[in-house]
Amino acid sequence: MRPILLLVFAAVLAAADNAPLKVVCTTTILADLARQVGGGRVEVVSLLKPGADPHTFQPSPDDVRLIASARLVVVNGLGYEGWLDQLISAAGVSRERVVIASTGVEPMTAGAHAHADGHDHGGDQDPHAWHDAKNGMRYVANLRDAFTAADAAGTGDYAAWCDLYQAQLRVIDAWMKKQIATLPSERRVLVTSHDAMAYFARAYGLEVVPVEGITTGQEPDPARFAKLITLLRTRGVPAVFIESSANPKVVERLGTEAGARLGGVLLADSLDLPGQLGDSYLGMFAHNARTIVSALK
Ligand SMILES: [Zn+2]
Structure with missing residues (x-):
């Protein structure tokens, strides 16, 4: 009996080990970056659907459940997701599980343009940093590091997928300028x-x-x-x-x-x-x- 039980136990462990890393991203943009870096080792869901407006998003009870079930929650940061704190506390998500994709990006000041109406920008930093592909390279490096920390067995894969994708970002960056x-x-x-x-x-x-x-x-x-x-x-x-x-x-x-x-x-x-x-x-x-x-x- 005992060897069989051990075999069953080992099989359960192996299955758990092979389970993809469950990652919930706030936007479709972050979700694509997470898929590029995570390959087959991650299962990625975007909280917002294509065309939805992250500035005015209002999370539903389903979103709370989705976030609660995630191993990692990937957010843009720089004040972009104003609704985030409430959502992660409602879902009981600890801060260690939240990955701020823009970490290390040099933020631009919001509203460097003169606005005659003097409206509030909701913060000092412009969060839309992903529109520079060089910043995108930083985003994917941050994702690589977060995935590696959560799933050490994938270290080599995450490094390779990140390198490959950064090479593509270098190409698109030069192409955009042209x-x-x-x-x-x-x-x-x-x-x-x-x-x-x-x-x-x-x-x-x-x-x-x-x-x-x-x-x-x-x-x-x-x-x-x-x-x-x-x-x-x-x-x-x-x-x-x-x-x-x-x-x-x-x-x-x-x-x-x-x-x-x-x-x-x-x-x-x-x-x-x-x-x-x-x-x-x-x-x-x-x-x-x-x-x-x-x-x-
Ligand atoms: Zn915006």
């Missing part, structure tokens, strides 16, 4: 829904003019709106952009009044639906570059 450089310099002006593209603009050589603040739903007051119209007209900006997770109304009205057309939908806070070009982190760059270049050239 794409934006095809635009005449006076056309490199990005007018978009909310203040999400400052890292992108700095990394790839654009000037960004956000219509709303660092979070969504902060409509400009009439004075700022009038200033934006003047700016668009005097600069001859041919197109303005909306975002997949933000309300398009204000940008649409601005475009109409300033005589600029709608350049398309940028992916700012979420990846696109599965099957679209922008359904991955790398694809998000390609989608945004293609949308911007074809509208502004």
Whole structure:
């Protein structure tokens, strides 16, 4: 009897050992990065669905259960997930299980642009750091370290997957610079829904003019709106952009009044639906570059 029992016990242990590391990420962007670094050793779920707005997200009881069942909870940090503290305390998740993907990234100051309406940005730091692929390299290194700490048997795999993905990020980073450089310099002006593209603009050589603040739903007051119209007209900006997770109304009205057309939908806070070009982190760059270049050239 005893050897059989031991065999059963060993089999149960082996099964537990092979179980994937359960990782819940707050956004679709983080979920893709976690899959790239974690490969078959992780099981990744995104709390937010494609197109959902992380700034205004309201967790449900199902989300509490989902977070509670995770071995690791991956968040962006930099004040992005304002609802997070409440969620993780409701789920009873300890701080050691929370991975802040942006750790070590040099944050930009929120609202470096002059906002005439003086609205609140909800913090001093701009959380949208993933729009610079070099920061993405830091994100995946942080994920590699967190996965390795939680699953030491996967150390070599996580290191290799991280290296491979960082090599792809180096390629997309250089490619993005080339794409934006095809635009005449006076056309490199990005007018978009909310203040999400400052890292992108700095990394790839654009000037960004956000219509709303660092979070969504902060409509400009009439004075700022009038200033934006003047700016668009005097600069001859041919197109303005909306975002997949933000309300398009204000940008649409601005475009109409300033005589600029709608350049398309940028992916700012979420990846696109599965099957679209922008359904991955790398694809998000390609989608945004293609949308911007074809509208502004
Ligand atoms: Zn945002």
